[in-house]
Amino acid sequence: MSSEVDIFWKIKLVRIKENLEENNFRCFVAQTKEQAKDTILNEIIPEINPGSISWGGSATFKDTGLYDALKNKQGINIIDTYDKSGGPEAAIEMRRQALLTDLFLTGTNAVTEQGFLVNLDMIGNRVGALVFGPKNVIVLCGRNKIVGDLDDAMDRIKDYSAPTNAMRLNKKTPCAKTAYCHDCESPDRICNVWTITEKSFPKGRIIVGLINQDLGL
Secondary structure, three states: OOHHHHHHHHHHHHHHHHHHHHOOOEEEEEOOHHHHHHHHHHHHHHHHOOOEEEEOOOHHHHHOOHHHHHOOOOOOEEEOOOOOOOOHHHHHHHHHHHOOOOEEEEEOOEEEOOOOEEEEEOOOHHHHHHHOOOOEEEEEEEHHHEEOOHHHHHHHHHHHHHHHHHHHOOOOOHHHHHOOOOOOOOOOOOOOEEEEEOOOOOOOOEEEEEEOOOOOO
16 A cells, blocks of 8 residues: 555544544554554553453454463453353353453444444454453554545445455355345344434443554445
8 A cells, every 4th residue: 555545544543543532432544554453452451450351243354363362361251152062052141141241352343434433243242242241441542544524434344345355254144145135034134223423422431443454345
């Protein structure tokens, strides 16, 4: 990516950070995924001092290397919801337990320029954690997730995020074959629960990390 594009986003992300902070989110900007990882591991987690940590499904979370850094972290109760070795029932139970952790990490489908988080979920555990439960939530967002407004966010999610995630997860949905939304009735449909998070409550509970790289879907 050209330096001009990086500079463009460096400037723009500062403005979006200000808008998020006006909406009671805590926010930081990282120029690389490595910087985002270091900020979370070396600054935010020591400050929060969580006794328990979990996460929601997020390619961005994995892309930063945070999953590998945290999954075996000593001295903290880690609820690894990516571990499916115990079978479907155990996986659901872990997702339930994750909603009561001290810190929950996830990505977002879109962030509007006015500072809203917009998400569409299959099971609801990821957006559930955003709304209520974990004491603190860290949301990771690559610059490719920035959109103009709510309409742009919903278009992005339905037209791009949902089909590509259905492909990534090997879901048997029409969009995984055609690359566009059919508003399907498939049992594998991942478009079930919308959330629009206009403000963080309490103030600062949700921490948004804006990353000046294209990450996730």
